[in-house]
Amino acid sequence: MHKICAILVATGLFIWPFFMPPGQNACAFDIKDAASIGAAYTTHLFLHEVGHQVVAEEVGADSPQISFFTRKNGRFYPGLSTYQSIPKESRLPYAVGGERMAGYTFEYALQSHHRKPTTYNKALLFFACTDFLTYTLLANYIHPENDMYDPNLIRAETGLSKEALLSLVMAKSLVNTYRIMNQSTNLIPMIWVDKRSAGIVFRFSF
Numbered sequence: 001m002h003k004i005c006a007i008l009v010a011t012g013l014f015i016w017p018f019f020m021p022p023g024q025n026a027c028a029f030d031i032k033d034a035a036s037i038g039a040a041y042t043t044h045l046f047l048h049e050v051g052h053q054v055v056a057e058e059v060g061a062d063s064p065q066i067s068f069f070t071r072k073n074g075r076f077y078p079g080l081s082t083y084q085s086i087p088k089e090s091r092l093p094y095a096v097g098g099e100r101m102a103g104y105t106f107e108y109a110l111q112s113h114h115r116k117p118t119t120y121n122k123a124l125l126f127f128a129c130t131d132f133l134t135y136t137l138l139a140n141y142i143h144p145e146n147d148m149y150d151p152n153l154i155r156a157e158t159g160l161s162k163e164a165l166l167s168l169v170m171a172k173s174l175v176n177t178y179r180i181m182n183q184s185t186n187l188i189p190m191i192w193v194d195k196r197s198a199g200i201v202f203r204f205s206f
Contacts, residue, residue, distance in 0.1 A: 033119045040123035045079045051101025052081035059090035059195050089196045095153035096198040100191040133173045
């Protein structure tokens, strides 16, 4: 457990300074902030699992199900998506479905943050931007054998090495972090899926 906490703290310390505007004054942290952060995390977690569910329905998976704050095989999962069976060619789209939805969540939170930088919007941006990076570190180096973890499923289906997957995930997180600081940037990372494949695209808007 201490390794997991270390990864979470390291990821947060690496990314969080980018979310703070220059010259930000220290401000008091109160119960409203805690509630807003909790609501943002719950929103992100729920939508991530819904992303898996959407793909499961699209590809005809048998008995897809979502659980929250549950244990399976002796391990605790904040969110867990399962199915009885799924077409073999759809395993990768299913594994990527949660991160695709996180991308939609990020785009919504980014627009909301630029209009009104509330604690909720900042926290939702933070979770949508860093969650899969933390998830990949956890899957790569703490539980590489756990086939319930999305990054491990992605590596199994694509043949990507741990380092290659981590590089892609980190690049996406860093680009999105830059987009938070610079509203005029035209580089947008996107996750696309169909019934048989999935990928990451870095799109330039003109």
